[in-house]
Amino acid sequence: MTRPLVAIRGVSQRFGAMPRKVGVIFQEANLLPWLSAIDNVAFPLKLRRVPKSERLEAAARMLALTGLAGFESRLPHQLSGGMNQRVAIARGLVQNPAVLLMDEPFASLDEQTRMVLGDELLRIWSETRKTVLFVTHSLNEAVYLADRVVVLSARPGRVVDDVAVDLPRPRSFAMSSSERFGILKDRIWQHIKHAERR
């Protein structure tokens, strides 16, 4: 089996190898249930045999960045779904990757948590300036978060449009009811409205 090659801004990465330059965040938080929040965040560093004090320090910084200072010793079942996803984001960031790959990271959360975490992601982005590759099925999420929306067709997944989102930053909730926002959303919708999901 050949591993897919992903190249973004000079970072090329074959998945399955040692994706140190890419932090991955999945649809589910997928935290190790027996590890505390801080140990979960430090886990990728543990795999690379980074000394313990160093990796706990890095993990604590990432938890603070994702708004979880004070929750370091909680186990995943003691945290809400949204908080677990914040832990997962902190874990994705802890190796200081060049690229953050987020595969529908908020899809399993409720609307309210989803909005809050979207704004959190924008704040984290503005502090870290990582390139974020964000997969979503939500038009709002795509236009609200992104600089650029690449629209894929369903099966075969071909690029059907590449939309530059020219909304100013920082983004605000009020923008999502602006005319420009609606125009961008509609342009994407025209491409995908006939494609049945699954």
Add this chain to the structure above:
Amino acid sequence: MTRLRLGQVALYLGILAAWEMLPRAGVVPRLFVPPLSEALGTLVADRREYLGSLPTTFGEIAVSYVIVCGGGILAGQLIGASAAARRMLLPVLRSAYAVPLVVLYPVMMVWFGLGSESKIAFASIYAFIPTLLTAVAGVAALSPALAETARAFGATRAQQILYVSLPASLPSMVAALRLGGALVIVGVIVAQMLGAADGLGYLITRHRTLLNSPGVYAGIVLVLGITGMHEVLLRRLEQKVAAYRQS
């Protein structure tokens, strides 16, 4: 919770009281069930004999325990981790589990003699398959998502086993240990009862042939004590290991 506890305590006390009162009242013949106090009295009076049977019994249990739990859990981990091995071996193991293995004990005696070896052989064979099946089920039930996540962060195969599969399957391994240990105790006692020159099971059988009911029940009380202790210890270990599961 406390109400539940109280009910449980009352139930235990009720059983013990019935054990004491029913034979005394003549409802149950004393030959069938002697009063609890008589059994305990015999246990205390003949303590030298009963305690003297324990080193052999515990020794046989210990060796079988290591064979069953070590071998059974290790084999369970290996078989459970491979879907092909599960498909091939599980039907065979399940049908082997259905065989009443007690029928093998006379054969064990012929092979290994009247001493400890035949008890260890029987208890090990008796407890091995259920322990292994429990361990396999525990490993097979692991969510592949966690191992995949670890792989996405660059975990090697060895790291996936060490940091993900092993800790994730620890609670079910303790469950296998609990079942395997209980069956080992049963296996050793039964083997001693069927043919031995020493041990707690042998004592029980000897007193039975002499129609000495208090002696039989003194041995039974001791067996209950051993299994009860094992159960309490393993349950405590289980709670410790599975603490993260409680929500």
